[in-house]
Amino acid sequence: MHYTIYEGYDRPYIRPCPIKNKEDYVRDIITLERIMFEQDKTYSYNEFLHEWAQLLINAMHLFEAGYFDCAYYSLRQAIEMAVLILYLADLPDIDAKDKWQQWLGQKDFPTSNSMLNELKLKGKKFQEMHIAFPEFLAELRQLQRILNKLVHKQGFFYLYTIHGNSMIIPGKEQNHFILDFPEYLEKTIRIIAMVRIFIDPYPLLLAEHNIAKKSFCLTMPYPEEFIIKYLGDDFVERYKKTSLYQKYYNECINKQVVRVI
Numbered sequence: 001m002h003y004t005i006y007e008g009y010d011r012p013y014i015r016p017c018p019i020k021n022k023e024d025y026v027r028d029i030i031t032l033e034r035i036m037f038e039q040d041k042t043y044s045y046n047e048f049l050h051e052w053a054q055l056l057i058n059a060m061h062l063f064e065a066g067y068f069d070c071a072y073y074s075l076r077q078a079i080e081m082a083v084l085i086l087y088l089a090d091l092p093d094i095d096a097k098d099k100w101q102q103w104l105g106q107k108d109f110p111t112s113n114s115m116l117n118e119l120k121l122k123g124k125k126f127q128e129m130h131i132a133f134p135e136f137l138a139e140l141r142q143l144q145r146i147l148n149k150l151v152h153k154q155g156f157f158y159l160y161t162i163h164g165n166s167m168i169i170p171g172k173e174q175n176h177f178i179l180d181f182p183e184y185l186e187k188t189i190r191i192i193a194m195v196r197i198f199i200d201p202y203p204l205l206l207a208e209h210n211i212a213k214k215s216f217c218l219t220m221p222y223p224e225e226f227i228i229k230y231l232g233d234d235f236v237e238r239y240k241k242t243s244l245y246q247k248y249y250n251e252c253i254n255k256q257v258v259r260v261i
Contacts, residue, residue, distance in 0.1 A: 013160040014066040
């Protein structure tokens with residue numbers, strides 16, 4: 001078959017786009033993957049942790065290859081995976097067991113928003129977290145709203161056949177989701193970094209010198225530069241005042257050796 005315009009699979013709409021500072025983002029994603037779960041209840045969720053890291057890497061590969069909508073879909077999947085872990089880890093045990101079976105059996109399962117709303121009522125830790133950090137849900141829902149519009153191609157901006165046409169879409173709007181992909185990648189990493197310490201505080205707790213020097217565990221702390229880039233001093237100061245952090249800190253500081261179990 002002869003294609004007079006597009007010559008088979010050589011479509012004109014896919015435009016590869018390199019990501020600046022790509023290695024920095026790879027390092028940040030590896031940081032997220034190294035903050036393992038080691039407590040008995042959450043240890044089995046490490047496969048999910050590896051999955052969200054893989055989804056973030058996938059997003060970068062897809063974006064650089066020119067498949068920008070698929071890249072943003074992968075960001076959305078990473079967020080959904082993080083919320084799933086938080087949901088299963090923070091529900092009361094009997095509820096978590098039932099939901100785990102539903103998830104394994106591919107039965108009807110709540111959406112991310114439904115999971116978070118349920119955690120506001122039942123979550124052992126999230127009840128405090130969503131009050132202490134109202135920006136978390138605000139940022140998450142704003143990011144989900146943007147990702148959903150792009151993934152579902154709600155507007156000419158998100159069509160491959162239109163996206164590069166400056167006659168239809170002004171240059172600034174035309175390039176927004178191309179030029180600003182790193183911004184949305186960073187927002188996704190920030191959300192996941194917060195979710196991780198809503199489950200347990202070890203990524204920040206192990207950054208405390210007096211805890212780290214007597215700790216025996218595989219989990220790595222968030223590096224200082226990661227904390228500055230994605231969480232910020234104000235967030236960390238507020239987090240350290242939560243009962244979740246204080247409980248773990250007091251337990252660790254009074255032990256000869258800290259063993260995460």
